[in-house]
Amino acid sequence: MELAGITKRFPGVVANHDIHLTVRKGTVHALVGENGAGKSTLMKILYGMQKPDEGTIAIDGEQVSFASPADAIARGIGMVHQHFMLADNLTVLENVVLGSEKLHGIGGAARRKIKEISDRYGLGVRPDALVEDLGVADRQRVEILKVLFRGARTLILDEPTAVLVPQEVDALFDNLRELKSEGLSVIFISHKLGEVLSVADDITVIRRGTTVGTAVPAETTPRQLAELMVGSELPTPETSESTVTDRPVLEVRNLTVHAAGVSLGAEDEPAGGGLTEFAGAGETKRVLDDVSFTIHAGEVMGIAGVEGNGQTELIDALIGTKHADSGAIRFLGEDITPWPTRRRRESGVGYIPEDRHRQGLLLESPLWENRILGHVTEKPNARGFWLNPKGAQADTRRIVEEYDVRTPGIDVTAASLSGGNQQKLIVGREMSHDPKFLIAAHPTRGVDVGAQAQIWDRIREARRAGLAVLLISADLDELIGLSDTLRVIYDGRLVADADPATITPEELGSAMTGAASGHLEHEETAPEGTDNAGPEDEAR
Amino acid sequence: MKKFDKERVLTALAGPVIALVLAIVLTSVVLLASGKNPIQPYALMLQQLPFSDIQVLIINQASLYYIAAIAVALGFRMNLFNIGVDGQYRLAVVMTAVVGAHLALPSVLQIPVLLITAMATGAFWAGIAGVLKVTRGVSEVVATIMLNSIATAVIGYLTLTDVFGVQVGDNVTTGTMKKSGWVPGIDLGSDVGEIYGLVFLAALLGIAYWVVLNRTRFGFDLRATGASETAAAASGVNAKRMVLVSMLISGAVSGLAGLPLLLGDTHTYSLSFPSGLGFTAIGIALLGRNNPGGIALAALLWAFLDKASPALDYATPVAYDKEIATIMQGLIVFAVVISYAAVQQWSLRRQQRRVGAELAAAVNTKKEVAA
Numbered sequence: 001m002e003l004a005g006i007t008k009r010f011p012g013v014v015a016n017h018d019i020h021l022t023v024r025k026g027t028v029h030a031l032v033g034e035n036g037a038g039k040s041t042l043m044k045i046l047y048g049m050q051k052p053d054e055g056t057i058a059i060d061g062e063q064v065s066f067a068s069p070a071d072a073i074a075r076g077i078g079m080v081h082q083h084f085m086l087a088d089n090l091t092v093l094e095n096v097v098l099g100s101e102k103l104h105g106i107g108g109a110a111r112r113k114i115k116e117i118s119d120r121y122g123l124g125v126r127p128d129a130l131v132e133d134l135g136v137a138d139r140q141r142v143e144i145l146k147v148l149f150r151g152a153r154t155l156i157l158d159e160p161t162a163v164l165v166p167q168e169v170d171a172l173f174d175n176l177r178e179l180k181s182e183g184l185s186v187i188f189i190s191h192k193l194g195e196v197l198s199v200a201d202d203i204t205v206i207r208r209g210t211t212v213g214t215a216v217p218a219e220t221t222p223r224q225l226a227e228l229m230v231g232s233e234l235p236t237p238e239t240s241e242s243t244v245t246d247r248p249v250l251e252v253r254n255l256t257v258h259a260a261g262v263s264l265g266a267e268d269e270p271a272g273g274g275l276t277e278f279a280g281a282g283e284t285k286r287v288l289d290d291v292s293f294t295i296h297a298g299e300v301m302g303i304a305g306v307e308g309n310g311q312t313e314l315i316d317a318l319i320g321t322k323h324a325d326s327g328a329i330r331f332l333g334e335d336i337t338p339w340p341t342r343r344r345r346e347s348g349v350g351y352i353p354e355d356r357h358r359q360g361l362l363l364e365s366p367l368w369e370n371r372i373l374g375h376v377t378e379k380p381n382a383r384g385f386w387l388n389p390k391g392a393q394a395d396t397r398r399i400v401e402e403y404d405v406r407t408p409g410i411d412v413t414a415a416s417l418s419g420g421n422q423q424k425l426i427v428g429r430e431m432s433h434d435p436k437f438l439i440a441a442h443p444t445r446g447v448d449v450g451a452q453a454q455i456w457d458r459i460r461e462a463r464r465a466g467l468a469v470l471l472i473s474a475d476l477d478e479l480i481g482l483s484d485t486l487r488v489i490y491d492g493r494l495v496a497d498a499d500p501a502t503i504t505p506e507e508l509g510s511a512m513t514g515a516a517s518g519h520l521e522h523e524e525t526a527p528e529g530t531d532n533a534g535p536e537d538e539a540r
Numbered sequence: 541m542k543k544f545d546k547e548r549v550l551t552a553l554a555g556p557v558i559a560l561v562l563a564i565v566l567t568s569v570v571l572l573a574s575g576k577n578p579i580q581p582y583a584l585m586l587q588q589l590p591f592s593d594i595q596v597l598i599i600n601q602a603s604l605y606y607i608a609a610i611a612v613a614l615g616f617r618m619n620l621f622n623i624g625v626d627g628q629y630r631l632a633v634v635m636t637a638v639v640g641a642h643l644a645l646p647s648v649l650q651i652p653v654l655l656i657t658a659m660a661t662g663a664f665w666a667g668i669a670g671v672l673k674v675t676r677g678v679s680e681v682v683a684t685i686m687l688n689s690i691a692t693a694v695i696g697y698l699t700l701t702d703v704f705g706v707q708v709g710d711n712v713t714t715g716t717m718k719k720s721g722w723v724p725g726i727d728l729g730s731d732v733g734e735i736y737g738l739v740f741l742a743a744l745l746g747i748a749y750w751v752v753l754n755r756t757r758f759g760f761d762l763r764a765t766g767a768s769e770t771a772a773a774a775s776g777v778n779a780k781r782m783v784l785v786s787m788l789i790s791g792a793v794s795g796l797a798g799l800p801l802l803l804g805d806t807h808t809y810s811l812s813f814p815s816g817l818g819f820t821a822i823g824i825a826l827l828g829r830n831n832p833g834g835i836a837l838a839a840l841l842w843a844f845l846d847k848a849s850p851a852l853d854y855a856t857p858v859a860y861d862k863e864i865a866t867i868m869q870g871l872i873v874f875a876v877v878i879s880y881a882a883v884q885q886w887s888l889r890r891q892q893r894r895v896g897a898e899l900a901a902a903v904n905t906k907k908e909v910a911a
Contacts, residue, residue, distance in 0.1 A: 321773050342776030351774065359774040362767040364888075373764060374775035376757050387755050408895055411548075415888060416895045 001154055001185065006055035008041055016041050017210045019055070023154065023202075028176055028186045030196040032225065033206035039189050042206070043156050046187070047079045048072035059154075078152030080143045082159045088132040095131055096146050103150070117148050121178045136306070137168040144175065154185045161195055162474075165306055166509035173199045193222040243298035244484050248330075249468035250295045250318075250437050255327035257288040257313050257492075287313040289492040291327070295437070300459070300469040302483030302500065304476065304508050310492035311472050312354065315441055318470070319351050320344045332436060346377055350435030352426055352443050354472070356419075360426045363415040367407065368396040370414045371429050378433060399428035404454060420451035427455050431462060438462065441472045456482060476505040488512055488520075496520050551887040555880045556827060556834065562875040567868045581852055581860045588848035596733040601843035602836075603742040603800045604814070608821035609839055610749050611662075611794035613830040615680075617753065618766035618786050624666060624684025625794040626818025627691030632661040632795035633802050634695050637809035638704045640717030650720040654803065655796065662795020663788045665691065670787030674780045680787065688818075699809070706808075713810040723803040736804035738796075745793060746832040762786055794818065823873040829880070845869055 006019040016038045023029045033039050044050045046057065048066030057064055059075055066072045069079070086095050097103075097110045104110040111127050118125040123141045131139065140160060147155055157176075161169045176186055176199055190196050196203060196217070203215040205228045213228050288310050295301045305311055316322035318329065320341035329337050336344055345351065351374065353359035361370050372381040372392050380391030396410045403424045407417055414422055423443070430438065440459060444452040459482065463469060473479050479486060480500045488496040488511040496511040498520040510516045568578035588594045608625050615622035636658045645653060669683035699705040699712050706715040725734035753759035765772040765782050773779050797817055806813065824842055828835030849865035 319774065320776075340776070340778060341773070342778075345776050353774055355770075358768065358770040360771060362764055362771055365763075365767055369760075372760060373771060376760050376764075376775070382757050385756060385758075387757055387760055389755075412891055412895055413888070416892045 001060075002058045003042075003046070004056050004058070006042065006045060006052045006057075008045060008050065008052050016045070016052070019206070019209075019211050021204050021211065023185050023187060025185055026180055026183045027201035028180055028188055028199055030188045030190060030200035030203045031206060032190055032193065032196050032203060038206055038209040040158065041209075043079070043158060043187070043189060046072070047077060047156060073150050073152070076151060076153035077156065078147030078150060078154070079156045080140070080147060080158065080160060082162060084139050084143055086131045086139055086142060088130075090131060091127065092125055092129050092131060092134075092142050092145075093127040095142060096127075096149050100150050113149065114145065117145055121148070121175060121182065123175060136163045137171065140164070140172065141175065152184075154187065155179065156187045156189070158189045160188070161190060161192060163307070165512050166476075166506045167513065169195060193225045197222060197225065242484060243464050243466075245297045245299075245466070247297045248294050249297050249299075249332060250470070251328075251330040252294070252318075253292050253328045253330070255288055255291040255314075255317060255329065256286055256325050257317055257322060258325050259287045287492050288317060288324075291489075291492075291494055293487060293494065295468040295470060297436075297466040297468055298463055299484045300463055300471050300482055302471045302473065302479040302486045303489050303494075304473075304479050304486060304512055305489035306512050307474060309489050309512075311441070311489060313492070314489070315354065315439055315472065318439055319349065342377065345374060348434070348436035350430035350433065350438040352423075352430055352438065352440045354441035354445075356422055356426055361414045361422060364413050366413060367400070367405075367410045367417075367425060368393045370425065371396040371399065371410075374429070375433055395432065399425065399432060403428035403458070420447040423447050424451055424454065427458055431458060435462075435467060437468045437470070439470050439472075442474060443471070444473075444475065444478060476508055480505065480508070488517075490517075551883060551890075552829065552831075552834075554887075555829065555876070555883040556838075558879040558883065559827065559872060559875040562879060563868055563871040566871045566875070567864065570867055571864065576860060577858070580858070581864050584852055584855050584860070585845070585848040585865070588851050589844070592728065592732045594847055596728060596735055597847040598840060598843040599739060600733075600736050600800065600804075601846055602839040603736060603739040604797055604817055605821060605824050605839035605842055606742045606836060607745055607800075608794055608797035608817050609824040609828065609835045610745050610832070611790045611797065612818075612821045612825040613828070613835060614749065614786060614790045614793060616766070616825060616830050618762050618782065619769070620783065620786060620790070621681045622666060622669075622684055622787065622790045622794070623681055623822070624669060624687045624691075624818070625790075625797065625821055626816065627684070627688035628662040628665045628791050628794040629797040629817060630695060630813075630815060631665050631691045632658040633798035633813060634698055634714060634809050635661040636799065637714040637717060637802060638698065640721040640803075641704075641715040641808070643721075644718045645720060647720045650718065651723060651803070654721050655799065658795040658799055659792035660795070663792040666787045666791025666794065667784070670784040670791075673787070674784050680783075699811075708810070711810050711812065713808040715808060717803075717807045721803060722807055723800075725804050734804070736800040738800035738804055741796065742800065745796070746836060750832045797821070820869075823869065823876075826876050826880075827872060842869065 001021075001023040003019060003021040006016050006021075008016040019038075019042055021029075021031070021042075031039055031042070041050065045052050046066075048069045048071050051065075051067070057066070059077075064071075064075055066075070072079075087098070090098070093111055093114060094106075096114055097106045104113045114125065114127045117123070121144075123145055125138075125141055125145050129138075131142065134142065140163075144155065144157075160172060164172065173195075176188070179186055180201075188196070188200060197220065198217075200217050203217060203220070203225065204211055205213045205215065205225070207228075215225060215228065291310075291314065293301065303311060303314070313322065317324050320336075320339060320343075324337055327337075328335055331344070331347065331349065336347070339347075357363060360373075362373055368389070369392075372387070375381055376387070380388060380395045382388055383391075393410060399405065400407060400410060405417070405421045405424045405428065407421060414425070417425070427443065438459070443459065444455050447455065456478075459467075459469060459471075471479065471483055480503060483500045486498040486500050486503065486508070487494045488498070488508065490496075490512065495517040496519070498508060498511070503520055507516075507520055511520055564582070571578040571581065608629060611625050611628075612622055636654050639657045640650070640654050643650065643653065665687060666684070669678075669680045669687060672678040672683045673680045697703060699714060701707055701712070704714050705712045707713075723737035725737045727734045751759075753763060761772065761777045761782060764775060765777055765779060769779060772782075798813070801814070802809065820842065824838045825835060827841075828838035845865040845868060849862040852860040852862045852864060
C-alpha cells in the first residue's frame with residue numbers, strides 16, 4: 001500500500017499535509033506521533049471515512065479512491081478502532097457476522113470460519129461467549145477477528161495498547177507477529193515508543209500533520225524516536241528529591257462505596273477493565289471496598305490500575321459528588337465525609353478531573369468564565385454574593401500568561417482551544433487557589449509533550465510547597481516518575497503498594513491485573529502471597 | 541479583544557435575522573400558493589404601526605408575553621423545559637383574583653399581597669414538578685404538561701358558583717376585585733387607551749433576570765448547570781437543589797405573567813381571560829435567545845403580529861385572512877430552531893479558525909524573530 005502527497009484541510013487547520021507512507025506486505029508498520037499530530041485523520045482517510053483534498057492512495061500498485069468504509073473493506077482494509085464497536089449483549093459470533101451476513105451466513109459456516117481464523121492466527125476466540133463477559137483484551141481480539149472475517153489484508157489498529165496492561169500488550173504483539181507471518185500488513189498507530197520499537201518493522205513519524213521521517217527499529221532508540229516525534233529535547237517526569245513530610249493532609253479510612261442501584265439487588269456491576277478470568281467473580285457490588293490511605297503534605301501518591309477498577313468512584317468520593325456508604329475522609333484533621341463538594345473545594349481541595357470536557361470545562365463559555373468554574377465563591381471571582389467579572393478576567397489573563405495557554409484572548413470559548421491548552425488552563429485555575437490537596441486524574445492525558453512537561457513542573461513545584469497530591473493515571477511512566485508512593489487499585493481495593501524508585505512498569509502491570517498483591521519488590525523474590533506473579537516475571 | 545466582541549454581536553444577530561427572513565419568505569410562499577399577493581399583507585400590517593391605540597395594545601400584550609418568556613428562559617438557561625408556564629400563570633391569576641376580591645387592605649399593602657399571592661401560587665405549581673424531578677426523577681416536561689391540565693381542572697372547580705365563582709351574564713367570573721388592588725396605568729386619552737402600570741414590572745423583571753444570571757454567584761451556578769451538568773456538579777453545584785430552586789423561581793415569575801392584565805384592566809378572572817400565553821412564551825424565549833433584550837424585541841414582534849393582523853380581515857379592496865400572522869409565528873419558531881443550530885455550528889468553526897490563524901501567525905512571527 002502506498003500513500004503519496006496526502007493533504008487534508010479542515011476549517012482553520014491543515015490536518016494532514018503532503019503525507020507519504022509506504023506499507024510493505026507482511027510487515028507491521030508503525031505510525032507514531034503526538035496527540036493531534038494527524039494520525040487519526042490519516043487513518044480515517046485510509047479507511048474511507050474522509051476524502052483527502054489532495055494526494056493518492058495505491059494498493060498493490062493500483063490507484064484507488066474510497067467513498068466510504070465499505071469501499072475500503074472491499075479493498076481488504078480493516079480497522080480496529082480505539083473504542084470497540086461491539087454489542088455487549090450479543091455473542092462473539094453474532095458480533096462478527098453482524099453486517100456481513102452474506103459472507104458466510106450466520107450459522108455453522110460462519111462459526112467454522114471464525115474457528116478457522118481464530119486458530120490460524122492464534123486469537124483464541126470462543127464464538128459463543130457473550131461479549132459482555134469478555135475482558136478488554138478479549139474484546140480487542142474479537143475486533144481483530146471481525147476485520148479478518150471480512151477478508152482484510154491490511155489491518156489498521158488505532159492505539160490498540162491504550163487500554164491494555166503490559167502482559168496483554170505482549171499477547172497482542174504475538175498475535176500481530178502471527179498475522180504478519182501469514183502475509184498480512186498491519187498499520188499500528190501509537191505514541192508509546194517502547195512498544196512501537198518492539199513490534200514494528202518500519203516506523204513512520206508524523207509531526208504537525210506531515211511525515212517528518214522514517215526509522216528502522218533496530219537502529220533507533222526510544223529517545224531518538226521521541227525527539228523526532230516532538231522535534232525537540234524530551235522531558236522526563238522524574239521527581240528530584242523527596243519532599244514528603246510527616247504531616248498528614250488527607251486520611252481515608254475504610255472507605256466503601258456501593259454501586260448505584262445496589263439496593264435493588266439485581267445489578268451486577270462488572271469489574272470493568274479487568275481480565276475475564278479475574279472479573280468473573282460477580283460479587284463486586286462494592287465499587288470501592290474498604291480503602292484506606294494517608295497522604296502527607298509534600299507527598300504525591302500515585303494510584304495505578306486498569307480503568308474501571310474504582311478510580312472514578314474514589315475520585316467522586318473524595319471530591320464529594322458521590323458520598324461514601326461507610327468509612328471516613330479526614331482532611332487536615334477535620335472529618336469532611338458529610339461535606340458537600342463546594343465546601344470541600346473552598347477549603348482547599350483542588351481537582352483536575354479525568355474527563356476535562358465533561359467535568360472540567362464549560363466548552364461553550366469564554367475562558368474567563370471557565371476560570372470561575374469550581375471557584376465561584378472564592379476571590380477573585382466573587383465579592384460576597386456578587387460575581388466579579390473584572391477580577392476573574394484579570395486573573396484569567398495572568399493564568400494564560402503564567403501557564404502559557406496558547407490563545408488569542410480570554411473571550412474565546414474553551415472549545416476553540418486545543419486539549420493541551422485546555423488542560424493548562426484547568427491546572428492554572430486549580431493551582432491559583434493554593435490547594436492543600438490536589439486530585440490529579442490523568443493530568444496529562446491527551447496533552448502534547450511540551451504541555452506535559454509544564455504540567456509536571458507545576459505539580460512538582462506545588463509539592464515542594466507542601467501540596468498533597470493524589471495522582472491517578474494510566475501512564476505508568478508518569479506514575480512511577482512523579483509519585484512518592486504508589487498503590488495499585490484492583491476491583492475497588494488497594495491491593496498492592498510499591499516503591500516508585502525501584503518498580504518497573506511490568507511489575508506494576510502484573511499487580512494491575514490482580515495477579516500480585518502486598519508490597520511489590522523489584523528483587524527476584526516473588527511478590528508475597530501470589531502464585532500468578534512468578535510466570536509473569538519470567539515472561540518479562 | 542474588541543474583534544471578538546464584534547464577532548459575538550455578529551453571531552448573536554445572525555440567528556434571529558436569518559430566522560425572520562426565512563419565516564417571511566416561507567409565509568410569502570404560503571400566500572403565493574393560495575393565490576394571494578405575497579407582499580401586500582406585510583404592508584397592511586405595517587400601516588397599523590403608526591396608530592397610537594395599536595401601539596398601546598402592542599405594548600400591553602408584549603408585557604404579558606415578556607414576563608412569561610422570562611420565566612421560560614430561566615428554565616432554558618439550565619436546561620429545564622418549563623412547559624407549565626401556562627398552567628402556572630392561569631392558576632396564579634385565579635388565586636390573585638380571588639384574594640383580591642375578598643381581601644381589602646390599603647393599596648400599599650394590597651398590591652404587594654396580590655403580587656406575592658401570584659408568585660407563591662406559580663412557584664407552588666412549578667415546585668410540584670421540581671420536587672417530582674428531584675425526588676423521583678420525573679421529567680419536568682411530562683410533569684408540567686400534566687400540571688397544565690390539572691390547573692385547568694382546579695380552575696374549573698374554583699370558579700364554580702358555589703366556590704368562588706360569580707355569574708355575570710353568561711360568563712363566569714371570580715367577582716370584581718377590590719379597588720385598592722387595581723394598579724393604575726398611564727392614561728393616554730379615551731381614544732388611545734391605557735398602558736398597564738405593571739409594564740414597568742415586566743421591565744424590572746428583565747433587568748433583574750440579567751443581573752441575577754450574569755452578576756451573581758447563583759446565576760453563574762445556574763448557567764454552569766445548564767451548560768454542563770457534570771462540570772457543574774464537579775464544581776460544587778448541588779444539582780438537585782439547583783433544579784428545585786430554578787423551578788420555583790421560574791414558577792414565581794410565570795405567576796406574575798397575567799397580572800398586568802388582571803390588575804390593570806379586567807380586575808376579575810373570567811372565562812375570556814387569555815390562555816395559551818405560556819406556549820407562546822416558549823417561542824418568544826427561543827427567538828430572543830434567552831437574552832432579556834432579545835426577548836423584549838421578540839415579545840414586541842409577537843404582540844405586533846397579534847394586534848396588527850386583525851386589520852387584514854377588513855382590508856380594502858382585497859381582504860386577507862388574519863391567520864397569516866399565526867402562520868408566520870409558527871414559521872418563526874420553526875426557522876429559529878434551524879437557524880440557531882446552524883449559526884452555532886458556523887460560529888464555533890469560525891472561532892476555531894480564528895484561534896488557529898492567530899496562533900499560527902504568532903508562531904510565524906516568533907520564528908522570524910528567532911531567525
